[in-house]
Amino acid sequence: MKYGSELQDNVFAPWRLSYIAYDVLKMELKTRQLDHQWNDADEADFVELLHNELNKVYDFVTAKLREVEARITYCERTIGTFQKNPTMSSEANWGIMDDALTEVLFDVNDLAKFTRVNYIGFQKILKKHDKWTNRSLQHSFVEALRSKPLDKQRFDVAIVYISSLHDLCRLRGQPRNGNSAAGGDQNAFERATSKYWIHPDNVTEVKAIIMLHLPVLVFNQNKKYEESDSAISSVYYDNYDFDLYTGRLQRDEGAEAIRFRWYGPYESPNIFIERKTHHAEWLNGASVKDRFPLKEDKVNSYVAGEYTPEQIVEQMRAKGTADEDTINSVNFISTGIQTSFKEKNLTPICRIFYNRTAFQLPGDQKLRISLDSDMTYIREDDLDGVKRRDNNNWRRTDAHIDYPFSHLPKKDVYRFPYAVLETKLQTHLGQEPPQWLTTLLDSHLVHEVPRFSKYLHGASFFYGERLPLLPWWLSEMNTDIRKPRSMNAGLSRSKSFKPLIDGQYRHAMEEEERRMERQERTAKSVAASDGSSLAGSTVHSQIAGPPSITIQPAGNVDASKAKSSKKAKSGGDNLSSTYSPSIGNNEKGVMYRGGAVSPIEIEPVGEAVAIDIVEEDGNGKDKGPVKRRVKVKVEPKVFFANERTFISWLQFCALLLTVALNLLNFGDFVSRISGALFICIAGVMSIYALYRFERRAWMINRQHTGRYDDIWGPAVLCVFLVAALIVNFYLRFR
Template sequence: MRFGKTLSDSVYPPWKDKYLEYDKIKKLLREDETSPQGRGGEANWTEQDEETFVHELTVTQLEKVNQHQVDTFSSIRDRAAACESELPDPEKEDTGKSEDEWKDVARDMLKELDGISKDLNELRKFSRVNYTGFLKAAKKHDRKRGLKYHVRPILQVRLAQTPFNSEDYAPLLYRLSAMYTWARQKLGEESANKETDTDIKPKDTYTAHKYWVHADNLLEVKTYLLRRLPVLVYNPQDVKVVDSSQKDPSLTSIYFDNHSFDLYQSKVEKTEAGLSVRLRWTGHLTDKPEIVLEKKFVGENEESNDIRIQIKEKYINSFLKGEYKMEKQIQKLEDRLGPDHDEVKNLKANVDEIQSFIKDKQLEPVLRASYTRTAFQIPGDDRIRVSLDTDLTFIREDALDPDRPCRDPDDWHRSDIDKNEMDYPYSAIKKGEISRFPHAILEIKVKDTKYTRNNAWLHDLMNSHLVKEEKRFSKFVHGVAELFEDYVNSFPFWLSDLETDIRRDPVTAYQEEQEREQKKAEDEMAVGSFLAGSKLSSPRHKVGSPGKYSERRLSGQISQSVQSRSRLRDSQLQSTAEEPDSDDDGVQGTEQVDVRDSSQGGIRSFLPAFSNSRYARRHRQRNAWDNAPLPPGVKEPSFWIKDQGDLKVEAKVWLANQRTFIKWQHVAILLATLSLSLYNAAGVNNNIARIISVVYTVFAIFAAVWGWGIYMWRSKLITERSGKDFDAVIGPFVVSIGLAVALVLNFAFKYRAAVADNREDNSTALFMGQGQMNNGLWVQEL
């Protein structure tokens, strides 16, 4: 179907005058003339014709479409705000309306929300079809007048300046969902306590964040990640063997679709559940790697369901034709587990489902995506999984043109690439059959936990100038849009960003982050405090701000994960839960391993150098990271970008430091007073008391000097905005142990002196008794 027909079929009647006038554009382009290589087509095209065409396309038509987008979305937001104003105020017990009146309000609200939802859906279709129309018109122009003029770069810049295609509808959708829920609950269609009545526990869910990374920022992003997460080493022979020379794996995926590109359309337009089929392997095909055939289903609730089977290369052709149904694998599994085992039944069901789906949709290989992956993850801890894909290349793998097929129609892959073991940049591939992506793809998968919702370094990276967010980016969609643009009539929105420089100024990036946070807060507060304590939204849709706590929460888990590294099994290579519409599976982590050390306790808990407590492990791990050698070619920065702004420290931080200093001086004064009193009361002959008083004086001086030194050291850390710990355990340890020893010695000396005095008194009494006895005997003798 030609795009002109597609555009006319997509027109929403109330907005028919607001769409791109595609026929007018084609008339200005004089599409009926001969091609520039013909007899006079290019000679009749003047500078004035070019200026008229460019102005009409990039100014008149684009501003008309963009203005309608802005006005309509603003009107929809106002209508949503008007509905929100009808919600009851939970702080007021007496709302002034009866229950029947509130039900009438709920019915009217549902009708208005239905209208808002319909207009919002039509607005999304309006944006997409017009966006595709602008790109199609630019392509027609460059193909016809490309010998002298190119309009697509100008159009890309103008699309970036008038971003009618990049509106984020998610905040408004959440608000509409909350109002829908209130109205249904008020009308009795939905129970307010529905969630509390079920015993089903939600499974672990991941939220995926996708970003583009410019080549100039690639090394900085890698080093930033290396300081927080270790590289997940991939070793195809044995995951227990860590090979430091092992290179990052090269992954290859071959995507399937039919001649109408139905799977592509379902992903771009989101008209139905997204489906995709692909073959995936690691390394060169000549190395006989494990090949995985995967079918992915993405439902309306954005949850994905994957079906995967491992298949050998020699069976792929017969499997795709339906001639082979994995009989050998199934038989081996039956012999090992029995024919009635659940694993055997699941394998049979998966084989039948994938084969029937390929047959019903008439799918065949159309696109190859090849890239090099670097994975970052703490072994045994899958709460944060980061992958960085570089050298991303898309290659046509189709046989759509029977006269010049890119692939042998009787084979499932291009033999010229795999037999010759071609690597990036695939210089032997023809220009029209390959597209090299200019940026790296950073994907961060975060499990919804308290730890990940309050993670400072993750929040800083995701909002920094080093990355550019592309929420809906898909390798399959991008490859088809780049290499099969003549076969499809809908394009993803991110194509316009490829012609622009994605690098940003750090100050500008920070200001944009603050604006986003403010807008997000306004959207969350728009419904009012009515929703403050309700359970209307699922926890998996909530994105917390990771900036509340410092990054020190992360390092406390590293040493524990390092201990579990040797216990990882082969299941580390199996994939875990993925985000919707993910096109990049690779080496994934296992479930979190719980490692406990029974040697904790006793004096070890007081000595960080020997303790296995979380506090001690955190200190040791931080020291290990600080002293770790940097990668080759990387220099330690002389300053941090985060430290270049104005110094803003809360008053309570300074006051806390001063309060600690005053406490130390208080301790010093008390010890000095005690020592002086003891010295004066001891007298000249009491040497023990005089010595103890001198010891107390030494500790008093140490406490005063230590308090002052720590106060100055912490003030320096605060001024430098250092991320180091402020803990200082040596001073309290020395003073406490020293005073305890002094008291014990004092008691021992006094006890020994008392025993000596007692013995002396007994000896004197005995001597006097014997003298009296001798005197009595002498008197008697006389």
């Protein structure tokens, strides 16, 4: 799609006159080019037009930001009045303030999209100018764009304040219980992590959606939030054989990732020494991340082995601020990391910078979501003979947190084009993803990238020629991760420009959340009251959070027991939800909905799962099985397996063709007949193999429910070969 058409599709109608006049600028370029040769006067006029458009757009953004700040301040004062005066703290007033904050949030989202669309518009028109006129305006116009930047996401502070006020409205003015600083305690706990890429067009929208359900986690509530508070910098260590990289990529037992991390400004006094271990032996094979803090002036001596774990522990005991368990943990971690430095000869390799927005209930680590934007990779090594660190310092001193690091050499900087979303669930505690999160992750706004690693990606970009293996997701960088917009997911507006959340008004969304909460409470009460009846069955999980699905082998199910269980539960709500079942070892099973309400037969077929759900009518009679299908994400290795099968068939055909050519070229009359037969067989089987390859690829893409194995191919090939051999023997012995 041409950018002019794309711009028209993304225009927010009330702000139409404030967008860049892209068509006018393009027409100015074209008409002057057709009329005469582009000259200095044309260049001056065009530059003046560009400055006028830039001033118009930038002034509009600045004015809107001031308006947003004023509206946030008004809401903050009004909420403070509600808290001080209980007589004004009514449900209606809190609802009015929630509506006002939602409208502000939508304006922030629209403003973020407005800023990005216009920034891309200026880049496109500058590129088109240089191409048509053979002049270099892109470089000379850089200073103007830097003085009035449109390329930075400048809305995080507004989102944080809106999140705080929205949370107060949700709790009707009561402060959130829990320690916000506890969210930073990431020492040795398990969690299941999923990772996604987000296109820059969708970053602010995703933040806004999450903020409506989870508050932004602010570690220090005692200071005013600033943009630098979201900055995170990490220096990753490895050796020049990239042993840590290879171990992490291959997911070897005990593979480590070691990094030194600090939060906020470059001058941060506390550095966190962190280690990620895959299947740690000391935790019975569980993967874990552990860390301990260290003063910045002690880091170099710790890396050199001069500042020992014993000295760290002695200082902690002398201060008396930590208990004995914490001291022992720090001793264990610091000793293990320092041992890795000595044995593996580790050195700084790569620095990763990004701005993080974290969403989490204070003090509750069951669900944590983080969104990292402005991700930038910076080289720290001296593999190419360039000295980047002074006096063997543990990090380079010429790179702080001044994104986009334009002052650094281009070969030392790589700006990742997407934001990274991570969802972290403590699944070992029974935590299930809420329905709103499932809707978001299934929407057009995110692109799933399983096992994505920031360090692996950066190392593969800078040192790819030195690495024996590369991560699978590099091929995804060549594709556009944007998807067609779904009106039932994300933030949108009605024809009257009223805010819509997942295609619903906010009140409808809140009513849906309250309904889900009621269902959850009902399910928990049913599970508690019928615990004795469930104790004798083989149910493996309980309802926690949204209605979940429990799977048990079909062979263990007794039909009469299932029916009696169904009748016993008929007094409860018949829960319905969107299910995401997980089938272990592709076994046929029975699923129970909402605490064993109705049995669901599951039969895995190919890469999809076909489900027969037994539903009841109003009289309690079965209406019969209803076919449902649950789509399962197809991994790339499935396509590669299909390709390997095709190549194996081609290898056999090539071998058969080699035999046939030898018989034709160097044999007698009988040999030439046999050779001709083998050539025919090789040709037929090659065409058949191609047909099967294309057929399987089509089935995989559409998650077809047919058979994936080849029933007739091998048998027919054997028959052809035996027939050719019989003909050969007959002709030879005749």
